[in-house]
Amino acid sequence: MKVKSFTKRDQKVKNKITTLIVGLLFAILIGQGTSFKASFKTAQMFERKGDYNAAISIYTDLYSKNINDQRVFRSLINVYKKSEKLQEGITFFETLYQSNPLNLQIGLTLFEFYYLGGHKLLAETTLSKLEAQFGHLEPFYRGILQIYMNEGLEKEILSLARRVRQQFHPTLFSQELGYYYQARRVYDRAMDEYILYLSQNKDRGYYISKRILKMSDEPESISIIDKKLTQSSHIHDRIIFILADFYFKQQQYQKAFQLHVQLGAITPKDMSRWFKFANQLQKELAYSHSIHAFEIILKNSQDSHMRGQALIGLGKSFEAQITPTSYTNIIDYYYNDNLFLDTPMLSITHITNSHLNSSIAFYDSVLTGHSFSNQSAQAYYRLGEIHYHVNQDFDRAFSQYQSSLKNHPNQNLKKTLQLRIADTYLAKGDPQKAFRYIDSLFVNQQSSDVENKRILMAFHTLPLDTVMDFIESAFTHINPTSSSFNDLMELRELIQIHFIKGSEMDKEAFQLFVKADLKIRQSRLMEAIETINYLQEIFQNSSIYPLAVFRKSLVLNHLSKSKLALESLELLKDTFIEDRAIILTGQIYELNQSNIHNALKSYHRILDEFPESIYFQPVRYHIRTLEEKIKS
Amino acid sequence: MSIQKELHKARSILVQKDFVAFGWLASIFIILDLILAIYLESFFYFSKEIKLMSAFITLGIFSFIIVLGTIYYLFIHYNKIHRYSWSHIAQLLGDKGIQEKPDRILNAFQLSEEENQSELANEYISSITCVLKKFDYSTLLIHEKLSQLKHWTAGAIIIFFALFLVRADENIPAVYRLAHPTTTFNIPKPFKLINMTGDVHLLGGESSEFIVRSEGSNPDTVFAVLTPSQVDLDSLINQSITLKSERHDDGLYHFKIENIFHDYKYKGFVPREHFWEVWTEVATDTHQIYVTDRPIFESFTISINPPKYSRLPSETQNGNVANIQGLKGSTIQINLQSNRHLKESYIILNDTKKDMNIYGKKAVGQFKLMEDGQFTVHLLDSRNISNRDPVPYHLQTIPDHLPILDVISPPQMVELGDDMSIPFYLKIEDDFGFSQLQIGYEIKRPAFLEMDPYVSIFTIPELNTDTTSQEIIMDWDLSDFALLPDDEVHYHFELYDNDNISGPKKIISGTFIARLPSLADLYETMEEQQSMAMDETEVNLEALDELREQLDNLELEALKTDEMNWEQQKEVKELIEKASEELKALEKLTEAMESINSQSEKHQLFSDDLMEKFKELQELVESLIPEDLLKNMADLQDALEEMNMEKLKDAMENLSNNMEQLESDLDRYLDIFKRLQAEQKMDEIAKRLEQLAEQQDMLDQNLNQVPDNADPSTFARMEQEEQRNLQEFQSIESLMEDASEMISPYSESASESLEQMESSDLTDETEEALSQAMRHMREMQKGDAQQQSMNALQKLQQMQEQFSQIQNQFRMESVAQMTEKFQVMMQDVLYLSKKQENLTQEVKGTSRTSHRLRDLTAQQQLLQDQLRQIMNQMMELSRETFSITPQLGQSMGMTAAMMEQAKNELADRNKIKANTSQNHAMQSLNKAALSLFNSMKQMEASGSASGYEAFLEQLQKMSGQQQGLNNQGMQLSLGQMAASAQQKMMQQMLKGQKQIKKSLDQLMEEIKQSGEDGLGDLSGLGKDMEEVIKDLQRKRFTRKTQNRQQRILSRMLDSQKSMTQRGQKEERKSEVADFNMVFEGPSGLPGDLGQRRSLALDALNRSLNSGYPKEYQNMIKKYFNTISESKILYEKGSKSEE
Structure with a gap:
């Protein structure tokens, strides 16, 4: 390992030897009829490893045998450029061009290499020669343009564009030039080119629209886009459509709405556009606009299916306003969205009664109106969902689900209803019935949804060892791509740590914890707190203790009992859940008590004391946002 | 007209x-x-x-x-x-x-x-x-x-x-x-030539002369031409001979002709000089030369018959080869045939005449080739004409060379293991074979014993005398020599060839030494080696850190400037040299680690689990030097020579990064090494405590058998044994203190327990009981001694139990700690997976025109940051365990790549592609979680990080099943069953083989998932099994099928062996010793007998504590008792003198 031995000469010798060996190897491979693919991969491997000599050697050989292979040709160009062996490249392409004087691509490549290698005179001569030969072909100019764009030769680009547009087509290369200017942040020129392109290529509007929307991520481009699109909106509808998308992205929903009105609401195609637009507005929480959009469909559409869909969309818009999302947690505190462990009720913090009433009234009107009879199943289901999630009136919810079932729901809705009925049994305090119901379903339809629901019901009814068997059985056919895979892993882990591997005390405490969880599912929150209090008192040293206390804190916070929540969070010092407890403390200070100072203090503790915590990054981001807010 | x-x-x-x-x-x-x-x-x-x-x-x-x-x-x-x-x-x-x-x-x-x-x-x-x-x-x-x-x-x-x-x-x-065209006219000539000799008569091979005279004018030169007068088959003989003679002083022309064997016509002539001269030549009259024949060899062969011992074949060569080579003692036989009837024939061999036997025209003669020289063969025909100028034949004797002996192993010095054998690997060679191979040895007892060495010879029976080259691979069993610690066997090899002509020649190898060491020595050496390795690592780390700092500084300087000055260049060169030196030092570390590993493996100093971990550590050390580091250095050197600042900056940056990687790996190595050392210490204590209890038990039993009126020397001997046990106990106590300190970073509670145990009443009482027992033995109070000895034994057993619990506690705690870390990591991974899933759903439900896509991209970035954090933790964890498998790393790497891709796609508003990447990211995270879960499961199941035990058990089970199948196959192959029974059995076998194949696939999948290696030869098994299944499905059971089944079984057994390493073997192997060790020999013994006594006692203590089997321990005791007795005699003698 002598350092002195690593001289340049030695390296060159080494390179030569490597090339020779590679050459030999390659010859043997070819001799043995090894496929082109294998050789190509070998060359790519050498290229990646930085052994350019070897890569060039193989690529050139491959190219000589497959002269029409574009991949090899491109790879060869790239490797010459990458390895800065321009002179070698020139020699190679010169020879190639001599034997293929009619090959435009080789000619262009030679021109490019001359240019890159600083042989301007040769480059110009070659260009003139090529132009004389291929000047009547559009691809020739496209190739030249590409080379100019790669080198950033603005003047040449403009001159070329002018010339070819006169010769061939007035919008030629407008898309390419649009991309080029956009990449260089010359937005007005980019827009001019895009609009020029759109004026002749209506069908390609989707791609241009995507580009323009991406451009609008840059604040300085917004006014330019607005201006240019508005000015050109008279050209044709596609530009108006792009402008509508642009306003939508800028959250100028009214303007977008107006443009859609301008585009019309007559044809089925128009209706489909409106439906999409209405859904998008709904997703963006622009409910009033979405309601108007759905109303336009209901007014103008003759298609009963479309009208039905619009009706349900309308209902969802009303529904969505019942529980406005005012704030999201800084982190996911407790098995967020886990099928088996998360309790969705706890995320509802506020109900707008007016919207509740209007929603119920809306669905009632659907159910009474004859013209909407084929939407009854959906309407009943939605009503059931309102009662289940919002009112937490499980009896009424159950009856709505049953009604929905009677109104010939489609297969998907039927399955959803069945799963929801099991949930309702559980919420009503009859887990045994819930398990029996779902178990009977599982006999006939062994889908993963039903199986997961069965595990949930078993978790609250059967011995935990049996639940574990169910879980292990599920793992024999579930794969990591499944959305419930991680949920199941979490559940298995929880039972494993606190029950299977735990002591007797741990086992008892965990069973209490599961009881508390069931009570939370049944919205018997105070009873749940009492159960946890009992657990807290008796099984202080159990492994589930910290998680139980933390759960209690979350429930208390949900019940707006901030002080109590903070007190119970205090107990979690030196436990595995301490970081989450501190963050929740900070969040309570910040949101419930508006004590930003204390909140920041808590958050900073995470940065100082828990640098390895998974929540470190979200907290850091949050602190930054909070501090910026304070400053402003 | x-x-x-x-x-x-x-x-x-x-x-x-x-x-x-x-x-x-x-x-x-x-x-x-x-x-x-x-x-x-x-x-x-x-x-x-x-x-x-x-x-x-x-x-x-x-x-x-x-x-x-x-x-x-x-x-x-x-x-x-x-x-x-x-x-x-x-x-x-x-x-x-x-x-x-x-x-x-x-x-x-x-x-x-x-x-x-x-x-x-x-x-x-x-x-x-x-x-x-x-x-x-x-x-x-x-x-x-x-x-x-x-x-x-x-x-x-x-x-x-x-x-x-x-x-x-x-x-x-x-x-x-x-x-007158029809008339012939004579051409006039200028002079005349006259032959003065006329016709000539000669014997074959003789020479002759003839003379020509000129008349008229005298030409300067006269030619003569001899034309054969008979036509011969040999074209050369048919050719004419032309001679030339200038005019002599006597005015005549003389022509000499030698070695004439044929009749010739001859004449002298002078040719014209110019073409215009009308005559062509002036010639003499033509005359004859008549030749009479000598006897010659029509056939002549020489046979060389080598001596019998050489087993070489006879060789025959023709008379035209005058050089005769033969092995000394060969018989040279000459057979010839002449063209004439012979009257006499003889050989002149080195001036000695040897007659040959004549048979008409034939003759036969022979002699023994004993020395170099020459001989000639002479003939006389019936006319008494002899053969002319007999050819001298040169004799050359080929010597029988010395045999060659090449000792491949053992090396010059070995340390004997428990098996008390030395493995030999000799390569021997001789030109004609061997007669004997033996070992001459000398057993040298330690110097203080003042014993004469025992000298003897051991003949190696494995020698095959009939070959010229062979390899001798055997183990020399020394167990009959009753060797004791510190005894040395000096030996050499003697090899004899089979030359019975000059007498067998022998070659003697150099002297080799085999020494019997003690276990305490081995542990001590091991510790020293380990400490040295650790010290070196720490030094390496410091040096690397310094180098990297230097490199970073240089990199910063390079950023500031467009060109490097001479000093900076020099600095870079020095840096490259230093880095190269550091790499060399690291290579040494690899060697040291290898040596420690092989040392401990061969002497089986530690448990299998610990050995497995050591092996993995060694692999880690071997892979320490990143592949790119050398390339970076070469790049840096290139860049420096080219003075390309851009390249130089890049090269320095790459080198710095790779050095950082190396440092981090070294850190990891140190961490794991320290943990292993702690485990190693615990193992040592357990082993020594166990032996001490056994020794105390044996002593106790001996004490019970001693009669009440036993000789005082018996009590004295027992007292010494007890004293030795006491010393060992005290030594273990001190070991506990060390171990407590060493394990404290990994298990505080186990450390505390060990500390408590060391200062506990039980320990004190045990020590007290041992001292009391010793005192009672000295005072020859058998009853009290028995009571105390029993007491000590019980307490020792209690301590052993207690220590075993602490050791378990240490292990369990380590596993629990590790599991906890894995759990945290798994929860984090699952958390991230859930977040990724939610984000994926959110992206799916968002319009591509939505402004929220930017926020979602930021969220993806956040997830990526969190992932990076988990990966860092994983790296940290890999410092402590080998359970962070490559598969896990791959899953995390894939997640990172997919998240990056998703982020880029989101930025480009490619929702669908982003969704695909996000799904892949989530899938990889789930896989990682699964890997972590499996690792935890294995750790818990085996109580160690390696998890090999479970696999081993399954493999053993499978081997048993395969054995059963093979037995059935054997019955089938005997062909004594009815056809229907055969069919039935084949069905059973098919089912069984399929079952085993399934189990094997499952096992291999498990091993794959766990990321463990060391499958031994399992990988080829599947194919063989498939072939057997195919055969059985075709209802065919041939010899090939049977062989395949046998191969499957033997591969399974081999794999078990490779997985357990040496776990199944109870014997220890021999070990290469330190070459610097000096054997002092008898002269090293001090004259003071008191000194000798303590030396002997210490030696006894050490050897009995070194873990030898019971039979050796008994032997050791007998040996030391003899010493003790001689000591008592000496004391008595000195007292009487007083």
């Missing part, structure tokens, strides 16, 4: 004139030819044939000319030759006769040729005819060259006569000879 007549006349005259001109020209040629012929004849004396031929040729030419002339005339006649055509003659006449209008004659002629002539034409023709008639053709048609030709002819005649007269003397006889 009259014009034609005129023209006819004119042509006749023209032809005549031309003929005359031709005659003149021909006479010129004839004259010149004649003079040329005369001159040539005067020089060359042409033979009559040439002359006649020339005459005929001349005649032929004349005839030809006449024929040609006749043909020419006919052509003229038929108007075929232009010169003589009518029109040409008309034109010619016009040109010469009517010069003012030369064409008139021609015109008239042409008009006359027409068929219908007008009157006018006739008139014109007539007028021209009239004109023609007036012409005198002989004057008009004069040949213009005629006078010139006449002049030339005259000139030729003059030249002829001039030339003729110049050499008239020669030319006149020449004219005469030419005139």
